[in-house]
Each structure stands twice: as C-alpha cells, then as structure tokens.
Amino acid sequence: MKSRKEVLKRTVLMRLTLQIVLFSLLYAVLLYILDQWFNGRILDAMDLLVGRLVSVYLLKKMLIAGVYLFGIILLCIRTVTRYLEYIDQITTSIDAILKPEIPVAEFPPELKDVEITLKDIRYSITHNAQLAREAEQRKNDLVVYLAHDLKTPLTSVIGYLSLLHEGPELPENQRIKYTAIALDKAYRLEQLINEFFDITRFNLQTVALDCTQLDLSVMLLQMAEEFYPAFAEKNLEAQTEIESGLRLTGDADKLARVFDNLLRNVVSYSDPGTPVRISAKQQNGRILVKIRNHCEEIPPEKASRIFDKFFRLDVSRNTHSGGSGLGLSIAKQIVQLHGGTIQLNSTPAFTEFTVTLPVTPEEKAIS
Structure with missing residues (x-):
C-alpha cells in the first residue's frame, strides 16, 4: 500500500x-x-x-x-x-560444515534463518558422525568380547576333556570332578551363545511378547525365595516390601528374566553383610519395582552406560563374576518392549534399579 x-x-x-x-x-x-x-x-x-x-x-x-x-x-x-x-x-x-575448526559465518539479520539452518545441519552431521564412530567402536568391541567370552569357557571344556581323554588311569573322584567342571563350562558356553542370539533378535526387533495376565507380586516374592542361597553365600539380607495383587498383562518368562538379571547383578556387586531391598507398588496406573543394594558408588559416566551391550563395570571382563555384559541390556529391551522404563540411581549410600511397567503393554520402539 x-x-x-x-x-x-x-x-x-x-x-x-x-x-x-x-x-x-x-x-x-x-x-x-x-x-x-x-x-x-x-x-x-x-x-x-x-x-x-x-x-x-x-x-x-x-x-x-x-x-x-x-x-x-x-x-x-x-x-x-x-x-x-x-x-x-x-x-x-x-x-x-564438514570442518569443525572453521566457524559458521555470521549473517546479516535478513539471512538469520539461513545461518540457523546451516548451524543445525552442521550439528546434525557432526552428531551423526559421532554416532557412526561409536557404532563402529561397539562393533569392534563386539568382536573382541565375543572372542574373549566364548574362548574362556571353551578353553576350559577342551582342557578338562583332554585330561579325561589322556588320563584313563585318573581316580574316579577326579574324573567325576573334571567331568562336572567341563559340563558346567559347556552350560556357561551355551548360556553365552543364547545371550548373543537374544541380543541380536532384539536388535532386529523380531521378538514377540507372549502376553498373559500375571501377578507380579507373586513373581517377585518367588524370585526372592529362589535367590535365598545366593544371598546367604554373601551374607546378604533380603528385605521385601511388595504390595499384594499387582496384576498386569505381560510376558511372564521375559519379565522373570528381567528381575533375574537384576538380582544376579545385585548379588555380584553387593557388599557382603548388607541388605537387599525389593519393593513394588502401583502408582498412577503403572507398577513401580525397586531393587536397592549397597555397594561402591558407580561413577556417573559408568552409570549412564550400565545398560549398554557388553558394558561391564570391571575392566577385566571376568565372566565368572560378572557375566557377559548382556544381561542388563537384555533386561532394558524387554522392559521397553512392554512399554516401560528401567533406570539406575547410584549414590554413596546405595544403588537402586527402578523398573516402571504399564498395567497393559504399550507399543514402544526398542532403543
């Protein structure tokens, strides 16, 4: 005008x-x-x-x-x-954009949108490049971890079977002992292979839930009883505070595996003679399960990676004491498959896993 x-x-x-x-x-x-x-x-x-x-x-x-x-x-x-x-x-x-050492030029006000767009593109490219490097590193780690974790029990099986084969004159009690050890290592090898297959299936998102109505209160109390021998071995005191009648729709076998993995982790890393507290309640239409133990505080940089595949708190990767580093990753993906969340909170006073599950499973992508 x-x-x-x-x-x-x-x-x-x-x-x-x-x-x-x-x-x-x-x-x-x-x-x-x-x-x-x-x-x-x-x-x-x-x-x-x-x-x-x-x-x-x-x-x-x-x-x-x-x-x-x-x-x-x-x-x-x-x-x-x-x-x-x-x-x-x-x-x-x-x-x-592809050279981080060169800053993006400052544009006049009329081209501010172009400047913002270029900076966003640069961040996206840099971020994706970092993710690609991390994925490549995880792939390399996977090869190393597979070689280590599979070789250790396999070497033991071969060693004890070789002793049995080359020493027919061994006393019966020694033969029984070596056979039992070889069988235990073979079972461990089978468990590792199954875990590797499971994590691959989760990555390919080919896992389906076999959902039924289940009583989570009964499941948690039963698992606490099953872990009594493991608790007793480290003089751990199991304390339960579980509401009765916590019912939800879910895959009973897979959820049992979640809490089995969490309790095994607690047993492995708890300080001897300390309590292990298992609590569960319903809150805002969701079921909240907490497993608290007492151990050395986990640094934030490690706590943030605790659910990563093959991540272990101990750098030695001693599979006898700490597993393959897949248990918590599998637990997280099962929980996410149910539309829930799993978190770790570690302080100088305690370490606590928190699992939140919807009463009815929700469609949610695995991350």
Whole structure:
C-alpha cells in the first residue's frame, strides 16, 4: 500500500499539471487572438522563441532522466554486489560444515534463518558422525568380547576333556570332578551363545511378547525365595516390601528374566553383610519395582552406560563374576518392549534399579 505522503504528493502533482494545461490553453487562445489582431506577426516571433524554449526543456528532461537512470544503475549494482557477498558467505559456511575448526559465518539479520539452518545441519552431521564412530567402536568391541567370552569357557571344556581323554588311569573322584567342571563350562558356553542370539533378535526387533495376565507380586516374592542361597553365600539380607495383587498383562518368562538379571547383578556387586531391598507398588496406573543394594558408588559416566551391550563395570571382563555384559541390556529391551522404563540411581549410600511397567503393554520402539 502507498503511504499517505505518497498519495498526497501524487494529488498535488496532478493538480499542478492540470493547472499548467489549463493555463497553457488560455495562453494559446489569448495569443491567437492577439496574433489575428497584429496580422500573424506575434505567432511568427513566438514560434522562434518557443522552439528555443522547447529545446532547453527537452535538454533539461534528458539530463534529469540521465541522473535517474544513473541512480537506478548504481542501486542495481549495489544490490547485486550485496547478494553476491551473501552467496559467498553461504558458500563459505557450507564448506565449513564438514570442518569443525572453521566457524559458521555470521549473517546479516535478513539471512538469520539461513545461518540457523546451516548451524543445525552442521550439528546434525557432526552428531551423526559421532554416532557412526561409536557404532563402529561397539562393533569392534563386539568382536573382541565375543572372542574373549566364548574362548574362556571353551578353553576350559577342551582342557578338562583332554585330561579325561589322556588320563584313563585318573581316580574316579577326579574324573567325576573334571567331568562336572567341563559340563558346567559347556552350560556357561551355551548360556553365552543364547545371550548373543537374544541380543541380536532384539536388535532386529523380531521378538514377540507372549502376553498373559500375571501377578507380579507373586513373581517377585518367588524370585526372592529362589535367590535365598545366593544371598546367604554373601551374607546378604533380603528385605521385601511388595504390595499384594499387582496384576498386569505381560510376558511372564521375559519379565522373570528381567528381575533375574537384576538380582544376579545385585548379588555380584553387593557388599557382603548388607541388605537387599525389593519393593513394588502401583502408582498412577503403572507398577513401580525397586531393587536397592549397597555397594561402591558407580561413577556417573559408568552409570549412564550400565545398560549398554557388553558394558561391564570391571575392566577385566571376568565372566565368572560378572557375566557377559548382556544381561542388563537384555533386561532394558524387554522392559521397553512392554512399554516401560528401567533406570539406575547410584549414590554413596546405595544403588537402586527402578523398573516402571504399564498395567497393559504399550507399543514402544526398542532403543
């Protein structure tokens, strides 16, 4: 829309033009009458004068038009130059996206959206590159861990079977002992292989839940009883505070595996002679299960990775004391498959796992 000032200016110019035209017509009529009075001599003289005036007028108009044209050309050049500078800045910033050491250029206010978009693209590329490096590292770790965790029990099985094969004169009690150890290591090897298959199936999201109505209160109390020998071996005191009648729809076998993995972890890392507290209650339509034990505080950088595949708190990867590092990862994915969450909170006073499950499983992607 034109401003009021522009409209007023245009109106004044139109009125002035109209007045000039009317004045010119009156002047022409008057001049014609006078010319007729003086037998045409006035018009002859005026014709010469007007011709000169018209020449001056046209020259003036041409000069004014030239000035306007020159200004328009300068404005166009300035505009094109500015946009070329913008394009150069954008090109430089695009080149800098893949080079973290080069900052993204600061753009003028009219191109702030472009600057924000380029910075977002740079962050996305950098973040994805970091994720790719981490995935590559996890893949390399997987190969190393597989080699280590499978080789250890396999070596034991081969060693004890070789002793039995090469020493037929061994006493019966020794043969029974070596056979039992070899069988135990073979079972351990089978367990590791099953865990590797399970984690692969979870990654491919080919696991289906066999859901039924189950009483989680009964399951937790039963598991606490089953772990009594393991608790007693480390002089751990099991304390239960479980609401009765905690019913939900879920896969009983897989949920039992979740709490079995958590309790095994608690037994492995609890300080001897300390209590283990298992509590469960319903809250806001969800069931909240907490397993608390007392052990050395887990540093935040390790606590944040506790559910990662193959992550172990001990760097030695002693599979006899701490498992393969897959149990907690499998537990997390089973809980997520039910639409729940699992968290770890570690303080100097205690370490606590918290599992939250919906009464009815929800569709939720595994992360």
